[in-house]
Every structure is written in structure tokens, then in C-alpha cells.
Amino acid sequence: MVNAWYIDDSLREPLDESVKRSDRHLNPPEYLTLDELRRKTGVTIETVNVDKYDNDSDNNNIEEELAKHASSKGYVYTDVLDIHAERLDNYSEKLRAFYTEHLHSDDEVRLVLVGSAYFDVRDIDNRWVRIHVRRGDQLNLLAGTYHRFTLDVDNYVKLFRLFGSKPDWSSFNRPADEHPARVDYMSRAVKGF
Numbered sequence: 001m002v003n004a005w006y007i008d009d010s011l012r013e014p015l016d017e018s019v020k021r022s023d024r025h026l027n028p029p030e031y032l033t034l035d036e037l038r039r040k041t042g043v044t045i046e047t048v049n050v051d052k053y054d055n056d057s058d059n060n061n062i063e064e065e066l067a068k069h070a071s072s073k074g075y076v077y078t079d080v081l082d083i084h085a086e087r088l089d090n091y092s093e094k095l096r097a098f099y100t101e102h103l104h105s106d107d108e109v110r111l112v113l114v115g116s117a118y119f120d121v122r123d124i125d126n127r128w129v130r131i132h133v134r135r136g137d138q139l140n141l142l143a144g145t146y147h148r149f150t151l152d153v154d155n156y157v158k159l160f161r162l163f164g165s166k167p168d169w170s171s172f173n174r175p176a177d178e179h180p181a182r183v184d185y186m187s188r189a190v191k192g193f
């Protein structure tokens with residue numbers, strides 16, 4: 001079960017990694033239901049039984065099995081991002097970029113294979129919502145959503161990335177209000193997505 005909550009945004013950036021990776025709850029905490037999350041940010045969450053793909057009868061690995069399944073659902077490209085200090089090239093630089101508020105022209109779809117992490121998204125009132133994803137959670141973030149990413153205190157996540165069209169790796173840092181994907185996102189936001 002995914003938890004989502006509004007964060008305490010009173011601290012001045014840039015923050016230490018330990019602060020970024022903490023839960024940053026308000027006092028008292030202010031959670032959103034998954035329905036509120038969808039209506040206020042456009043984000044939807046699916047639960048995927050990743051164990052099923054791990055234990056498949058043939059000898060393919062989980063990533064191959066998931067890629068086959070993704071392609072049957074219309075995704076045209078998938079890959080794996082292993083966010084581990086010793087295994088990911090330019091680890092600190094990448095984490096800094098992921099944490100910089102940005103948007104994309106395409107939906108960002110991420111399934112957690114191992115570990116856990118936070119995706120922060122701006123809601124329709126410009127408040128930061130923190131979404132805690134764990135193994136089996138698939139986050140679907142619409143094109144044009146202002147967002148950022150950080151590891152949590154466990155410092156590790158392995159993500160399966162799914163693309164509905166040929167990957168366009170560009171990010172547009174905020175402000176990008178005139179970006180067509182943002183304009184489209186805002187027109188959907190006023191209708192409650």
C-alpha cells in the first residue's frame with residue numbers, strides 16, 4: 001500500500017541528503033488517499049505482483065518477463081535503473097538532477113523492483129506531495145507534472161522504467177509553464193484529471 005502525504009516545505013533548499021531522504025511529515029501528518037492523490041496531482045498507482053515474474057517457470061529473469069508484459073500493454077521501451085552508490089555512474093550528480101524540480105513531455109512510469117524511494121509531485125495548489133513507493137508499486141506520472149525524486153533513508157532503489165513511446169530523455173526544469181505538456185496537464189487538472 002502506497003502512502004502519500006504533504007511535506008513540511010519550510011526548510012530552505014539545498015538540503016542535506018539526510019534531510020531530503022527523511023519523511024518530512026507535517027506535524028500532525030497530513031496524508032492523501034489514492035483518490036485524493038489522483039484528483040490533486042493526476043498521479044495513479046498500480047500494484048504489480050513482481051514475485052510472480054520472479055518465479056516464472058522458464059528461466060528468463062524478472063526484467064525480461066516484465067519487458068514482455070509491458071510490451072503486451074503497449075509500452076515500446078523498458079529498462080532498469082539501479083540507484084546504488086557503488087553501481088550507478090555519476091551517482092551524486094544524477095541524484096542532484098533527479099531532485100531538481102522538472103517535467104517531461106511524456107508520462108513517467110516507474111515500477112519498483114527492489115527497495116523504496118520518494119517521488120515528490122506538486123499538487124494543483126502547488127503544494128509538495130511525497131509519495132513513498134516500494135517493491136511492486138508502479139507509479140504513473142502524467143507528462144507535464146512538476147516533480148522530483150529522492151531516495152529514502154534506506155538509500156537504495158531499483159526501478160523498472162516503462163515508456164509508451166520512444167524515450168525522450170529530456171527534462172525541463174521549473175519554470176516550464178509554457179511547455180505544451182504543462183499546458184495540456186493544466187487543462188486536465190482543472191477538470192480533476
Ligand SMILES: [Fe+2]
Nearest residue numbers: 102104108147
Ligand atoms: Fe522525472
